[in-house]
Amino acid sequence: MANSDKYTDLLSKFQDKEYRDAYVNAEIVNGLSYQIQAMRLDRGWTQEELAELLGTRQSVISRLENPNNEAFSIKMLEALASIFDTGLMIRFVPFTKLVAETAKVRDSDLRPDSFEKEQSYIRAVTQEISAARRGGNVFNTMPLLVEDFSSGELDVSSMFKVSDTDPKRSRTEYSEVSVKPKRHVYYVTGA
Numbered sequence: 433m434a435n436s437d438k439y440t441d442l443l444s445k446f447q448d449k450e451y452r453d454a455y456v457n458a459e460i461v462n463g464l465s466y467q468i469q470a471m472r473l474d475r476g477w478t479q480e481e482l483a484e485l486l487g488t489r490q491s492v493i494s495r496l497e498n499p500n501n502e503a504f505s506i507k508m509l510e511a512l513a514s515i516f517d518t519g520l521m522i523r524f525v526p527f528t529k530l531v532a533e534t535a536k537v538r539d540s541d542l543r544p545d546s547f548e549k550e551q552s553y554i555r556a557v558t559q560e561i562s563a564a565r566r567g568g569n570v571f572n573t574m575p576l577l578v579e580d581f582s583s584g585e586l587d588v589s590s591m592f593k594v595s596d597t598d599p600k601r602s603r604t605e606y607s608e609v610s611v612k613p614k615r616h617v618y619y620v621t622g623a
Contacts, residue, residue: 455530461499461502465497468512471543486515
């Protein structure tokens with residue numbers, strides 16, 4: 433079935449209020465259950481270890497990771513965000529945004545980096561930019577967008593595209609730093 437057919441089919445199903453309510457519930461429960469498990473596994477923790485960090489029993493973690501249980505409270509989600517050292521967003525959105533966001537979820541979206549891990553990438557990029565500025569290759573580089581960090585290898589080879597061979601006049605025309613395999617930091621550059 434083509435993507436447009438899927439969305440047309442989904443749109444027709446959304447005419448039913450009960451279907452919309454069930455869809456929202458399924459996205460919340462399934463999404464959170466799988467994400468909690470993915471983040472735990474990504475950090476190499478057992479359910480027992482996460483339970484200890486959370487100050488609860490392993491059976492609570494098991495229920496949180498089971499999409500057939502609805503054991504979520506905002507207080508519990510806040511505690512998990514603190515333990516995983518990630519942000520937490522809870523908000524109401526139109527159905528079009530809900531469908532668009534849930535349709536494009538990738539495996540890496542389920543495993544957000546901790547604040548500390550993000551900071552190590554930001555420090556590495558900043559050091560590369562500072563080194564480039566000291567070498568006279570970049571002027572007025574300013575981060576514009578940091579998107580979708582995850583573990584990977586920084587590739588800064590594509591960062592520099594010099595517009596002139598005279599070092600006194602050279603400047604960066606375009607700049608993109610990739611964190612392999614699927615992450616990007618975009619910069620605004622100018623003279």
